[in-house]
Amino acid sequence: MQNNIQECFKSMSVNEKRLLILSSPLARTQDATEKDAIIITAEDFSKECGITQHSAYAQLEKASKALIKRYFSYHNDKNKKVLSNWVIDCTYESGGIAIRFPEVVLFMLKEFDKVNPYTKYKKDIILKLKKDYSFDIYHLAKKFQAMGKFEISLEDFKNELGVPDSYNDLSNLKKRVIQPSLDEITEHTDINVTYENVKSGRSVVGFRFIVKEKPKLKAIEGRDPNTVDMFCKMTDSQINTYSSILSKVHSISDLAGDKDYKAFAIWLASILRDPSSVREETAKRIFKALRTETDFKG
Incomplete structure (x- = not known):
């Protein structure tokens, strides 16, 4: 079944x-x-x-x-x-x-x-995946995450995703299925995924996917973890990811005012970059939501 x-x-x-x-x-x-x-x-x-x-x-x-x-x-x-x-x-x-x-x-x-x-992956990760095949490639990558990479034949890959015949053209498959999905997975999930061709002679017969877990966020040394001025060094990509998650968290939705989700996420990203830009109690609420709603451990 x-x-x-x-x-x-x-x-x-x-x-x-x-x-x-x-x-x-x-x-x-x-x-x-x-x-x-x-x-x-x-x-x-x-x-x-x-x-x-x-x-x-x-x-x-x-x-x-x-x-x-x-x-x-x-x-x-x-x-x-x-x-x-x-x-x-x-x-x-x-x-x-x-x-x-x-x-x-x-x-x-x-x-x-x-x-x-x-149903086993975190909703706040997989519901962000909007491309048709992102979720299925994410699931494939997660199965082999511990190994760091996996190879799959071209035919098995197409069967695994159930892609239609219109993607029999390799350039079309790469342009419309693989690369957009990998870009979305890398931007919005807990792993980075890249790929390369596997060839027999000049012909592409499959793909090799490289799967890397994103580095865990670490608190800055010497800071009190219970204070708002404590935070961690995050990349812009990580900040954008977390601010997007937080923009939909009910416990801080009143901070949005008349902002839509996108505008609220941009405002939250500015707070994650510079907590001192808002009142301390506001920053505390945002950081509490960050720890509660995500895998942030700072």
């Missing part, structure tokens, strides 16, 4: 995957059954995915319509083949969507967490 489910995931859109990722913890905490609707609001979808609320509702509706048409197969305990839909029905509320899932899908959402790649 797990293998068939993952095969089905490959063909899903980014927003279909997001919808399932957000449904998983709700299914567990609510101990949902087929009779129970899981509600994903446009507000929550917009905050988690970093998009406008208006766009969130439209994308939720489109994703749910696609999901309700999908099915997968598995063999039951009597070794009989079973076909199952992903979704029983969707009710379109004014503020979001209420979805009822079959028991077999609820089982996956609630019980497969430790092995299911679509």
Whole structure:
């Protein structure tokens, strides 16, 4: 069942995957059954995915319509083949969507967490991935992170991602699938990924991916870790990543005023660069949220 489910995931859109990722913890905490609707609001979808609320509702509706048409197969305990839909029905509320899932899908959402790649990674990382194939390449890279690199044949790579025939052209595959995904993974996640061709003669027969964990942030020596003037040396990329995460954190949302997510993230980035630019209690709140909501350990 797990293998068939993952095969089905490959063909899903980014927003279909997001919808399932957000449904998983709700299914567990609510101990949902087929009779129970899981509600994903446009507000929550917009905050988690970093998009406008208006766009969130439209994308939720489109994703749910696609999901309700999908099915997968598995063999039951009597070794009989079973076909199952992903979704029983969707009710379109004014503020979001209420979805009822079959028991077999609820089982996956609630019980497969430790092995299911679509529910085991941190939401604040994977929901930032917006390119069609970023999540699948991220999952591949994470499997081989401890080794630092892995090789995969061209055909296996295309099968793993479920790319259409339009990407049989190598330059198209690199330009539209691989490089945009790697750029997004490196910018928004906990790893840096690069790649190089594997050749047989002049022909490219596969790829070698190099996976490196981003360095952990370290506190500046000699500073009191309980004071606001304590911080760590971060790159601009790290600052941009953390400020983007913080812009969607509820505990400091009142600091945004009338700023949208992007403007609020830019303001937060300026605070991370120079905490003395705001009042001490404001900086303390931001740093507390940073430690609570991210993997920051300073």
